[in-house]
Amino acid sequence: MTFSGEPIVRIVDASIFQEDTTVLNNINLKIDKGEFVYLVGRTGSGKSSLLKTLYCDLPLHMGSIRIAGFDIENIKRNQIPLLRRKLGIIFQDFQLLPDRNVAENIYFVMRATGWTDKAKMKSRLAEVLMRVGLGSVSSKMPHQLSGGEQQRVVIARALVNEPSLLIADEPTGNLDPEVSEGIFKTFLEINKSGTAILMATHDFKLIENYPKRTLKCEKGFVIDSANPVEKA
Numbered sequence: 001m002t003f004s005g006e007p008i009v010r011i012v013d014a015s016i017f018q019e020d021t022t023v024l025n026n027i028n029l030k031i032d033k034g035e036f037v038y039l040v041g042r043t044g045s046g047k048s049s050l051l052k053t054l055y056c057d058l059p060l061h062m063g064s065i066r067i068a069g070f071d072i073e074n075i076k077r078n079q080i081p082l083l084r085r086k087l088g089i090i091f092q093d094f095q096l097l098p099d100r101n102v103a104e105n106i107y108f109v110m111r112a113t114g115w116t117d118k119a120k121m122k123s124r125l126a127e128v129l130m131r132v133g134l135g136s137v138s139s140k141m142p143h144q145l146s147g148g149e150q151q152r153v154v155i156a157r158a159l160v161n162e163p164s165l166l167i168a169d170e171p172t173g174n175l176d177p178e179v180s181e182g183i184f185k186t187f188l189e190i191n192k193s194g195t196a197i198l199m200a201t202h203d204f205k206l207i208e209n210y211p212k213r214t215l216k217c218e219k220g221f222v223i224d225s226a227n228p229v230e231k232a
């Protein structure tokens with residue numbers, strides 16, 4: 001596949017910190033629009049820290065990162081919600097509000113990101129639920145859904161604003177293998193329609209079955225399968 005234009009992520013000489021400790025050193029890489037990239041590495045190797053830095057949940061102290069058109073070394077606090085609107089962020093534990101039904105969970109994010117027109121919200125809700133293969137769950141409460149269905153709702157919620165990049169931190173970690181594969185296929189479909197995906201995973205079966213570019217966090221560095229000679 002060929003990619004054109006500005007990359008969706010460009011990282012130059014960046015180091016990732018947790019408090020005063022360097023977790024990853026001197027990262028240099030780019031992710032193109034529409035790419036699908038795995039992020040792997042042992043527990044504690046820095047995957048989540050890197051992802052959190054990308055969506056500005058951890059401050060960037062060294063180097064530069066441009067993501068979805070934002071230079072995060074200079075980003076102002078009030079710009080962070082604008083950046084996050086361009087990203088879909090998905091975690092391992094499903095993070096739905098337990099006291100609201102599926103529709104309200106998704107409307108909550110819509111309202112928080114500036115949607116006001118009720119008819120448009122309703123039609124977008126139906127669209128995103130269809131995209132993740134869930135037709136008729138909008139009035140159900142999260143506890144009435146299986147783990148896999150809940151994770152699909154989370155993915156639908158992440159798609160509301162048509163993100164140019166989905167960041168997923170072990171999105172299939174709590175699911176059994178068959179359900180994981182179904183969720184993963186949903187990611188493939190989303191990627192096919194042009195959204196870049198950066199997915200942290202420990203699921204080597206998935207990587208073996210669907211080989212793609214892989215970034216590996218190891219001994220404080222990121223090793224890029226697309227550029228294996230240099231330390232990323």
Ligand SMILES: Nc1ncnc2c1ncn2[C@@H]1O[C@H](COP(=O)(O)OP(=O)(O)OP(=O)(O)O)[C@@H](O)[C@H]1O
Pocket residue numbers: 018019023041042043044045046047048049050217
């Ligand atoms: N909130 C925090 N405060 C201080 N140190 C942290 C914090 N979160 C993580 N760390 C440390 O940063 C390092 C990297 O952790 P991180 O969570 O990024 O790893 P990971 O590769 O995502 O691990 P896992 O696969 O278990 O999710 C670890 O040494 C961890 O102990």
